Amino acid sequence: MADRDLNQYRVEVSRSEDGISAGVRRFVVQLEERMTVLDALFQIQREHDETLSFRCACRVGMCGTCAMSINGVPGLACKTRPKELGKGVLRLAPLPHLPVIRDLVVSLDPFFKQWKEVLPAFRPADANAKTPAVIPASSEFAQAIPRKRDCITCGACFAACGVKATSGEYLGPAALNRAFLRILDPRDGAKKERVERINAERSGVWRCHTQFNCGAVCPKKINLTDTITRLKRGLLFPGRLMR
Ligand code: SF4
């Protein structure tokens, strides 16, 4: 069998325990072309330091648990190939603006606190309906939502948001995107409460400064700035959320 084509990387990992920084540790790993940052972390754990902490589950970009800062940009470790970053050095750190539990593992409590604020679960307008609601694929709602529905709650947009960095109250891009989907849904029975929450002065859409960081880092390529802009427009001109 032909030798595998390996590339060498220096990996710098921010370490911490109980919220106290333990500095940066450096490792050298050998990776095949298609291997990912997550593969590099497993290699470090296996061959250099079994105490290194990071989180993952699906390993295929579906669960959102492996989000971290990769060379200064929030992203998924399981979907990022060092080869594509074009450098021989990987700088890995926990997602910013979230409490660090240990090494690369953060608590997503602040993210989900804001997520819950927009009443994320479906609340039917008619809880006693006997027939299932039908949303034709050709309807404006069905056409508008496919990609925006793909959020995996990874927290990357939350961590990348410049406003979120300085305002704990701001709902943040993912929660606003969730609110958008619910508000647009013709079956929604909690529109009034949701609209009040996204329109709140200190936490709602008006805090967004259109920096585009959120959409740039979203692994599901959700155009979050578009979502927030549509929400603003819908608040100013009711009935114009879609356009
Ligand atoms: S909107 Fe994108 S970046 Fe934000 S939590 Fe969802 S998947 Fe992650």
Ligand code: FES
């Ligand atoms: S491990 Fe599930 S998204 Fe990376």
